[in-house]
Amino acid sequence: MPTPERTSLDGIVSAGRALLESDGLDRLTMQAVAARVGVRAPSLYKRVRNRDELIGLIAHATLRELATRLEGAVNEAADDPRTELRQLAGVARDFAHERPAGFRLIFGAEVRLDEASLAASSAPVLRVAAALAGERDALHAARTFTAWLNGFVSMELAGAFRLGGDVEHAFEYGVARIADAVASPAGG
Amino acid sequence: MPTPERTSLDGIVSAGRALLESDGLDRLTMQAVAARVGVRAPSLYKRVRNRDELIGLIAHATLRELATRLEGAVNEAADDPRTELRQLAGVARDFAHERPAGFRLIFGAEVRLDEASLAASSAPVLRVAAALAGERDALHAARTFTAWLNGFVSMELAGAFRLGGDVEHAFEYGVARIADAVASPAGG
DNA sequence: ATGCTACATAGCTATCATGGCTACGGTCAA
DNA sequence: TTGACCGTAGCCATGATAGCTATGTAGCAT
Structure with missing residues (x-):
């Protein structure tokens, strides 16, 4: 395995759920989720097709x-x-x-x-x-x-x-x- | 009265309602509403504080x-x-x-x-x-x-x-x- | 009455900030 | 060396604002 993963799909979804409750759906931005996971927004796209899919998973x-x-x-x-x-x-x-x-x-x-x-x-x-x-x-x-x-x-x-x-x-x-x-x- | 009005608050709200049904809430952009009314987006802000207020009026x-x-x-x-x-x-x-x-x-x-x-x-x-x-x-x-x-x-x-x-x-x-x-x- | 000026307001162009998303390159473990 | 992971850079769309231009009315001077 190359460079260890710093996040996971589960982690992203969990962060998204927490953010959804604390800040609301419109503040559920890819950047906010990424920040909470400890990563930059574009990296999320390795695990999630787009924001809509993330919302669906949540x-x-x-x-x-x-x-x-x-x-x-x-x-x-x-x-x-x-x-x-x-x-x-x-x-x-x-x-x-x-x-x-x-x-x-x-x-x-x-x-x-x-x-x-x-x-x-x-x-x-x-x-x-x-x-x-x-x-x-x-x-x-x-x-x-x-x-x-x-x-x-x-x-x-x-x-x-x-x-x-x-x-x-x-x-x-x-x-x-x-x-x-x-x-x-x-x-x- | 200065330059004749090309629209009205009612016209904007009506256009917004039509657009809401035909294209959905997320496609209800200020530009789309303005285009339907025959005006540019910034002109809407003379009649409406912001997009949220327009949605409220709708x-x-x-x-x-x-x-x-x-x-x-x-x-x-x-x-x-x-x-x-x-x-x-x-x-x-x-x-x-x-x-x-x-x-x-x-x-x-x-x-x-x-x-x-x-x-x-x-x-x-x-x-x-x-x-x-x-x-x-x-x-x-x-x-x-x-x-x-x-x-x-x-x-x-x-x-x-x-x-x-x-x-x-x-x-x-x-x-x-x-x-x-x-x-x-x-x-x- | 007529013509000119001042002003108030509608709408426009230009611009900024933010957010979704993509392309591409650097980094690090195997 | 290789390949996955992640970041930087950047594009595009959209909300929103600033400041300008255009237009027509009111009012004043003649």
């Missing part, structure tokens, strides 16, 4: 982490589907508060996520939805829940809840009502 | 148009709150399909919308929510509905519904379930 890594946490949430919860749904919602919301920029990146439209990661992150939701609404309506129920959750958190992050009222309470209200709405007598 | 104008359409939807519908809710959802979704980039701009986090426009666009939803859920839960109900709607449409625009199933049907299912979930025996 989104991908973030989505995988979310998927892992969602799996964990379902495993921790009791077997009651309503409780599991609440857990899923809470974990996703906590994640969004912890990494708001990353969350926006995932659910925004600027990045096209690959099918596999999408399926992986949907799996736990689909399972709970099936338990709650029955197999037949599982996909619709999962979509209704995911849409609500995503919308709620997006609006919260965007500061769109400025008409008063308690946001925590609105969240609890929302989960409970969605669970009720989606539950079938047969399922949950 | 978001604002788009939100006002959405608010107007939502009002219209409620007026057209019968007096049944469920029907009104369905109308609101449909109008918003149609709007999002017609102006996807504008819709993302509104519900994304890159622009801070002013309180007044926010309230104006929320008003019809709040009214229907009150009719459906009762005054006490109106705000919570409106937030649950808005969150679901926003999330559903955002995901649709982002192409996140790739796990099969009929999206139209999922939408109908969603509105119906949200209406059920939010309706109180007293209210709707």
Whole structure:
């Protein structure tokens, strides 16, 4: 091997994720990432095709982490589907508060996520939805829940809840009502 | 009055909105807007502080148009709150399909919308929510509905519904379930 | 009333700074 | 010697500013 490497793809993506949260997407410049990694900007292009690809990798890594946490949430919860749904919602919301920029990146439209990661992150939701609404309506129920959750958190992050009222309470209200709405007598 | 004006703030914002939809936010450059208006880029700075302010004005104008359409939807519908809710959802979704980039701009986090426009666009939803859920839960109900709607449409625009199933049907299912979930025996 | 001057403002050219990206050469371990 | 790694130099696009030119109106002098 010639001259030892001073960085790695993982290091670059990690630096990018940190920078995304601390400075925002538009400050996520190749120079800033390179500086954080201890290298000059052009050197990044040995590992990453361009800025868009780097952003895609960051989104991908973030989505995988979310998927892992969602799996964990379902495993921790009791077997009651309503409780599991609440857990899923809470974990996703906590994640969004912890990494708001990353969350926006995932659910925004600027990045096209690959099918596999999408399926992986949907799996736990689909399972709970099936338990709650029955197999037949599982996909619709999962979509209704995911849409609500995503919308709620997006609006919260965007500061769109400025008409008063308690946001925590609105969240609890929302989960409970969605669970009720989606539950079938047969399922949950 | 000195040299006749070749443009106006309205003209600039309109050109910006058109460009946003046809070319996307990142192609919305000051030069592109100026060219469309028939002027050079620096001249725009006589009317607009900078690109961010222009984007804010575009978001604002788009939100006002959405608010107007939502009002219209409620007026057209019968007096049944469920029907009104369905109308609101449909109008918003149609709007999002017609102006996807504008819709993302509104519900994304890159622009801070002013309180007044926010309230104006929320008003019809709040009214229907009150009719459906009762005054006490109106705000919570409106937030649950808005969150679901926003999330559903955002995901649709982002192409996140790739796990099969009929999206139209999922939408109908969603509105119906949200209406059920939010309706109180007293209210709707 | 007519003609000239002063001024206010729209828009332009020129220019700078920043950031993405490429080409190419130096350096260092094997 | 060789080959991968990384840096310097540099190109291009874009946001933004400075200062100039052009234009037309208001107002004054005749």
